[in-house]
Amino acid sequence: xxxxxxxxxxxxxxxxxxxxxxxxxxxxxxxxxxxxxxxxxxxxxxxxxxxxxxxxxxxxxxxxxxxxxxxxxxxxxxxxxxxxxxxxxxxxxxxxxxxxxxxxxxxxxxxxxxxxxxxxxxxxxxxxxxxxxxxxxxxxxxxxxxxxxxxxxxxxxxxxxxxxxxxxxxxxxxxxxxxxxxxxxxxxxxxxxxxxxxxxxxxxxxxxxxxxxxxxxxxxxxxxxxxxxxxxxxxxxxxxxxxxxxxxxxxxxxxxxxxxxxxxxxxxxxxxxxxxxxxxxxxxxxxxxxxxxxxxxxxxxxxxxxxxxxxxxxxxxxxxxxxxxxxxxxxxxxxxxxxxxxxxxxxxxxxxxxxxxxxxxxxxxxxxxxxxxxxxxxxxxxxxxxxxxxxxxxxxxxxxxxxxxxxxxxxxxxxxxxxxxxxxxxxxxxxxxxxxxxxxxxxxxxxxxxxxxxxxxxxxxxxxxxxxxxxxxxxxxxxxxxxxxxxxxxxxxxxxxxxxxxxxxxxxxxxxxxxxxxxxxxxxxxxxxxxxxxx
Numbered sequence: 001x002x003x004x005x006x007x008x009x010x011x012x013x014x015x016x017x018x019x020x021x022x023x024x025x026x027x028x029x030x031x032x033x034x035x036x037x038x039x040x041x042x043x044x045x046x047x048x049x050x051x052x053x054x055x056x057x058x059x060x061x062x063x064x065x066x067x068x069x070x071x072x073x074x075x076x077x078x079x080x081x082x083x084x085x086x087x088x089x090x091x092x093x094x095x096x097x098x099x100x101x102x103x104x105x106x107x108x109x110x111x112x113x114x115x116x117x118x119x120x121x122x123x124x125x126x127x128x129x130x131x132x133x134x135x136x137x138x139x140x141x142x143x144x145x146x147x148x149x150x151x152x153x154x155x156x157x158x159x160x161x162x163x164x165x166x167x168x169x170x171x172x173x174x175x176x177x178x179x180x181x182x183x184x185x186x187x188x189x190x191x192x193x194x195x196x197x198x199x200x201x202x203x204x205x206x207x208x209x210x211x212x213x214x215x216x217x218x219x220x221x222x223x224x225x226x227x228x229x230x231x232x233x234x235x236x237x238x239x240x241x242x243x244x245x246x247x248x249x250x251x252x253x254x255x256x257x258x259x260x261x262x263x264x265x266x267x268x269x270x271x272x273x274x275x276x277x278x279x280x281x282x283x284x285x286x287x288x289x290x291x292x293x294x295x296x297x298x299x300x301x302x303x304x305x306x307x308x309x310x311x312x313x314x315x316x317x318x319x320x321x322x323x324x325x326x327x328x329x330x331x332x333x334x335x336x337x338x339x340x341x342x343x344x345x346x347x348x349x350x351x352x353x354x355x356x357x358x359x360x361x362x363x364x365x366x367x368x369x370x371x372x373x374x375x376x377x378x379x380x381x382x383x384x385x386x387x388x389x390x391x392x393x394x395x396x397x398x399x400x401x402x403x404x405x406x407x408x409x410x411x412x413x414x415x416x417x418x419x420x421x422x423x424x425x426x427x428x429x430x431x432x433x434x435x436x437x438x439x440x441x442x443x444x445x446x447x448x449x450x451x452x453x454x455x456x457x458x459x460x461x462x463x464x465x466x467x468x469x470x471x472x473x474x475x476x477x478x479x480x481x482x483x484x485x486x487x488x489x490x491x492x493x494x495x496x497x498x499x500x501x502x503x504x505x506x507x508x509x510x511x512x513x514x515x516x517x518x519x520x521x522x523x524x525x526x527x528x529x530x531x532x533x534x535x
Contacts, residue, residue, distance in 0.1 A: 042125075042168040044512050045149050046490045047208055047497035049174035050120075056169035057127030061105075061151075063092045068106045071098035074137040077263065079107055082144050086151075091160040105147075106131040107140050119210070120175025123147060125167045138265045139175075142208050146172060149206075153515035178449070180412055180465025181496035182211035182269070183489070185481070186422075188218035188280075189301070190240050190472040191247035192481075198260050199478060203485070203522065205264040207493035212261045213269045213336065213467060219279035219298045219306055223248045224270070228321040229285065235297070236280035241473055243299045254329055262331070269369065270326050273338030274319065275345050275353045279306040287314050301473040304343030310353045320360050327364035334384070335361050340371035351377045358383065372397075372411075375404035384410045384464060387453070390417035390436045398456045405453075405462040413449050414467045419492050421484050422471040425525055431474050431484055441510070441527045445491035446503050466496035479523045486517055486524035507531060 042054045069079040079096040082105070087094055110133050116122065121134040121143030132143040150168060154161040183204040185197065192200075201212060216223045222236035225248060237248035249257070258268045279298040286294040290309040298306075308315050326335060337357050342350055354370070354377035361368045368374075368383040375385055387401055405411055416423070416436035423439040424432040450460040468489055475481055487510055494501060511532050517524050526532055 042150065042170045042172070044509050045146050045172070046506075046509055046513060047494035048501060048506075048509075049146065049172045050498070051173040052170065053172075054168060054170035056125075058166040058169045059125045059127060059130040060167075061086070061090060061092065061094075061165035065092060065094055066101060066104040067094055067096045068101055068104055069096060069098055070107065070109050072109070072137075075107055075109060075140065078137060078140050078144060081141075081263070082107075082147070085144075085148060086155060086165075088159060089155045089157045089161045089163075090165055103129045105129070107144075108133045109135065109137070109140070111135055115175070116173075117175050119179075120173075121146070122174075123150075123172040125150075125169050125171075127169065130167055138210070141205075141265045142174070142176075145206055145208055146174065149513075149516070153513075153519050156516055156519035176208070176497045177499050178463065178465035178496050180211055180467070181209050181493065182213050182412065182414075182465065182467030183209045184213035184215060184414075184467055184469040186215040186218070186470060186472040187223050188215055188221045188240075188273075188472075190242075190244070190476045191221060191223060191237075192472075192478075193247070194249065194253050194256055196478050196481075197257055200481060200485075201257075201261050201264055201266060203482075203489070203520075204266060204493075207490050208497050209493055210266055211269055211465075211467065212257075212266045213271060213469070214257070215271045215273070215469075215471075217271070217273050217280065217338075218277045219303070220300075221246045221248075222280040222284065224254055224326070225250050226322055226325050227251075228325065229318065231284040232281065234284075236284040239297050239299055241299055241301060242476070244476070251329060258330065258332075267332040267334075268330060269332060269334045269336050270330055271336035271338055271369075272322055272326060273340070274357060275308040275310065275350065276304060276306055276340070276342035277338060278308050281308065281318075282306060285318070288312070288318060303341045307342060307344040307349075308353065310345065310349040315353075316356055316360075319357055320363075323357075323360045323366075324364055327361075327366050330366075333367045334369045335364075335366040336369040336386075337361060337374075338371060339374045339377075340388070342373070347376070354378075369412075372401050375400045375409065379404055379407075379409045381408065384412055386412045386414055386467065388414045388416050388420075388469070390415050392436075395456070398453065402453060402456040402458050405458045409462075410464040411453070411458065411462055412464050412467050413452055414469050415447070415452060418444055418447050419466065419468045420471065421468050421488055421492075422473070422475060425527060429525075431480055433471075433473060439488065440529055441487050441491065442503050442507070442529050444488040445495065445501070445506055447495065449495055466492060468492040482523040483525050486522055487513070487527060487530060 067079045069075045083094045116135050118136045119138045121139040124131045134140045152163050220241045222232040225233050233248040238246050240246040261268050283297045358368045358380045372385045372387040424434045
C-alpha cells in the first residue's frame with residue numbers, strides 16, 4: 001500500500017532502528033535526535049527503497065576490506081567506481097579483485113531474481129560481509145548509491161577521515177517505479193562547461209536519475225558544433241543570457257559528456273528546440289528566415305517571438321543535417337525536438353513542421369521526444385511528450401495531452417509548479433523565476449505522478465516517468481545550479497523511483513542528507529520547512 005514503507009522508515013529514524021549500528025560522528029544524526037545519540041539507520045536512503053528489513057550485526061569496512069567482483073568489464077568498472085568513492089575518505093586500499101574470498105564487499109550479477117528487473121538490486125549487510133546482487137549492471141550501480149548513503153556522510157570527503165565505517169545490518173530489496181527518471185540542464189541560456197556538467201551528472205547519479213536531458217539550443221545560444229552549419233556555433237554560440245561570451249561543445253566534448261554520463265548509467269537526451277526558440281539559428285543563417293534577413297543575437301529571457309521559416313526547403317535541409325549529426329553522436333534512443341512556445345508559428349505551420357521534423361528523427365533511427373505541445377500536431381507512433389503544465393494550465397491544453405496519451409503517446413511529467421528547479425522557493429529567493437508559482441521543498445515532493453493528470457483521463461500506464469528541469473535564465477554558476485537543485489532534486493528523484501511517501505516522514509530523511517552535501521561541497525538552500533540538524 002502506498003505510504004506503508006515510508007512510515008516504516010520514519011519509525012526507524014525516530015526509534016533508531018531495531019538492530020542497526022550507530023555511526024561515529026555528529027554528521028549522521030537523524031533530525032529528530034539532534035540533541036541525542038546519533039543514529040545510523042538502514043532506512044535513511046533517498047529515494048526510498050521498495051523493501052527494508054533491518055536486523056543483525058552491521059558490516060564494518062576496515063583496511064583489509066576488498067571489493068570482490070564478477071570478472072566482467074562493466075562490473076569491474078562499477079567496482080573501481082565504488083573504490084574511487086571510498087578510498088579518499090577511509091584511507092583504505094580497497095583492492096578490486098575477481099578472486100574469490102570471504103568477507104568484504106561483493107558485487108554480483110545473477111539472473112535468478114526476475115523481480116529486480118533491469119535496474120533493481122538487493123543489498124545484504126551482515127557482520128561477515130556485504131553483498132550487492134542485481135540482474136544487470138545498472139542495478140549494481142544503483143545499489144552502490146544506496147551503499148554510499150548508508151555510510152557516514154564523511155565518506156564523501158576527499159581527504160582521509162577518522163570514522164567507524166559501518167553499514168547497518170539487514171537487507172534492502174529495491175527496484176524503480178518508472179524507467180524514465182530524468183534531470184535536465186539548460187546550457188543554452190547560460191553555457192556550462194564539460195566539467196560543470198560532469199559535476200551535475202555525479203549529483204544526479206547519487207539519487208538514481210538515469211536520463212540527462214541537455215537543452216542545447218534556444219534563442220540565446222546554440223551549444224553543439226555542427227559540421228554542415230558551422231556558423232551555428234561561431235555566431236549562435238557567441239553569447240548567452242545577459243550578454244556573456246557564451247560557448248559551445250565540440251563534437252569531442254559532447255562525446256565526453258555522453259561517455260561520462262554513460263559511466264554513471266545516465267542516457268543523454270539532446271534537445272534541438274524547434275520551430276520556436278530559434279533566434280540563435282536565425283541570427284546565424286539569414287537564409288533560414290522568411291525574409292532572408294538575420295535578426296540580431298538575443299540575450300533577454302522573453303519567449304515565443306522566433307520561428308523557423310516553415311515553407312522554405314532550406315529549413316528542412318537544416319533539420320536533416322542537424323538531426324543526422326546529432327544522432328550519429330548520441331547512442332541513446334531519444335532526440336528531443338522541443339516544440340514549445342512556438343507562438344510566432346501558425347497552427348497549420350506548426351503541424352506541418354512537426355510532421356516533417358518527426359519524420360527526420362525516425363529516419364535516423366531515434367525516438368521522438370518533444371514538449372507536450374507536440375500533442376497539438378500528430379505525435380508519431382512511439383513518441384514521448386514531456387508535460388510541463390501546472391495547476392493553472394487551461395483544461396483544453398490538458399485535454400489535448402490526455403487525448404494524445406489515449407492514442408498511445410507516453411508522457412514524461414515535469415509539472416512546472418512541482419519539478420522546475422529554477423523556480424523560486426519563496427518570494428525572497430534571490431535566484432529563479434516564479435511564473436508558475438513558488439516551489440518550496442514540500443511542494444516539489446508532495447504530488448503523485450500516477451494521479452497527476454488523472455482528472456483528464458490519463459492513466460498511470462501512460463506515464464513513462466518524471467523529469468526535473470533546471471532552466472538557467474537566472475543561473476550562471478555551479479553554485480547557482482546547486483542552490484536551486486538542492487534540496488528539491490532528491491524529492492523529485494524519489495517521486496520517480498518510489499511508490500507512495502509522506503512529507504512528514506520524508507523531510508526527516510532529507511534533513512539527514514545535509515551533512516553529505518556539505519561533505520561533497522554542494523551548496524544548498526536551507527529551507528525553513530525542513531528540520532535541518534543543529535550545528
